[in-house]
Amino acid sequence: MAGGGGKYxxxxxxxxxxxxxxxxxxTSLFENESITTTWxxxxxxxxxxxxxxxxxxxxxxxxxxxxxxxxxxxxxILPKLFGPLRERYAxxxxxxxxxxxxxxxxxxxxxxxxxxxxNAVPERKPADQAPSAILELVDGPKDMRxxxxxxxxxxxxxxxxxxxxxxxxxxxxxxxxxxxxVDALEAAVQKLQIRESEAEVVPVLPHSEESRAAxxxxxxxxxxxxxxxxxxxxxxxxx
Numbered sequence: 001m002a003g004g005g006g007k008y009x010x011x012x013x014x015x016x017x018x019x020x021x022x023x024x025x026x027t028s029l030f031e032n033e034s035i036t037t038t039w040x041x042x043x044x045x046x047x048x049x050x051x052x053x054x055x056x057x058x059x060x061x062x063x064x065x066x067x068x069x070x071x072x073x074x075x076x077i078l079p080k081l082f083g084p085l086r087e088r089y090a091x092x093x094x095x096x097x098x099x100x101x102x103x104x105x106x107x108x109x110x111x112x113x114x115x116x117x118x119n120a121v122p123e124r125k126p127a128d129q130a131p132s133a134i135l136e137l138v139d140g141p142k143d144m145r146x147x148x149x150x151x152x153x154x155x156x157x158x159x160x161x162x163x164x165x166x167x168x169x170x171x172x173x174x175x176x177x178x179x180x181x182v183d184a185l186e187a188a189v190q191k192l193q194i195r196e197s198e199a200e201v202v203p204v205l206p207h208s209e210e211s212r213a214a215x216x217x218x219x220x221x222x223x224x225x226x227x228x229x230x231x232x233x234x235x236x237x238x239x
Contacts, residue, residue, distance in 0.1 A: 007046075009040050022048050025135070027072045029097075030081060034136040034144075042099045042133040049135070053089055056081040088139055092177040098138050098145065105128040136221040139178045146174040152189035158193070 025045035028035050028050070037045070052070060055063035059082055064069055067081060068074045088094050136142055149170040156163060163171075175181030 009044050011040060011044065023070055023072055024068065026161055027077065028072070029135055029137065030077045030085075031073065032142075033140045034134060034142040036102065036132060036134050039099070039101065039131040039133040044134040046097045046099055049097050050094070052081065053085060056086045057089060059086060060140050073225060085137070088179070089177075091195075092139070096138060098136055098143075100134045100136070100144060102132050102134055139174075139181075143174065145170060146178075146185070147188070149174050150185055151192060153185075154192040154196070155191045157189070158196070 013021065013023065021041070022045055025035065025037060025041060026049050029045065029049055035042075048070070052067055055067050064078065064082065067078060071077045134144065136144060139146075149167065152167045153163065153171070156167065170186065175185055178184060
């Protein structure tokens with residue numbers, strides 16, 4: 001059928017290699033709850049990750065067998081998928097993952113001018129700088145939008161500004177389906193405010209590099225002052 005290949009991204013790989021790549025990505029995603037990869041890989045892995053969470057919410061024998069076939073570490077991830085993640089997304093109708101664009105992960109790469117020459121000196125050249133992205137599970141401990149919203153609220157409160165319209169919208173998004181979302185966001189804001197207030201006054205420890213540099217500068221100043229005093233005394237005695 002003409003145009004049938006446009007339904008998904010082939011990622012420049014044959015079918016078996018593409019499936020292995022996506023399985024590896026979703027395994028890392030459910031294990032770490034956040035991964036960084038290229039934009040195209042993140043969008044394709046997002047589709048598979050959402051389907052896996054839907055299988056976890058069904059919590060049937062058939063869904064368990066299907067998930068068992070996909071993950072590379074099923075015995076470590078299946079209890080998480082059919083346990084905490086199923087409870088986390090029980091009331092959420094969809095949108096279990098989020099893709100955020102970031103700067104290219106690799107800006108430079110090393111290569112040899114002559115690959116056959118073992119003695120060739122590796123040189124540095126710009127990498128392809130493919131568009132990178134962060135793929136994450138929402139409403140989790142590594143939810144970037146939740147952290148950015150908390151930081152925006154803390155900054156606006158510190159500067160005395162009224163809450164921005166975009167901040168209000170993001171606040172609703174990150175707390176709508178999160179368990180105790182409003183209280184969790186307020187706790188995160190309070191924690192950021194405490195950290196910022198503590199960072200304003202940083203005590204200099206006696207053995208820190210700053211204190212050692214200050215002490216060394218004070219010693220040099222005392223030495224120079226002593227030398228000047230001796231020169232002045234010598235001039236007075238000579239007169």
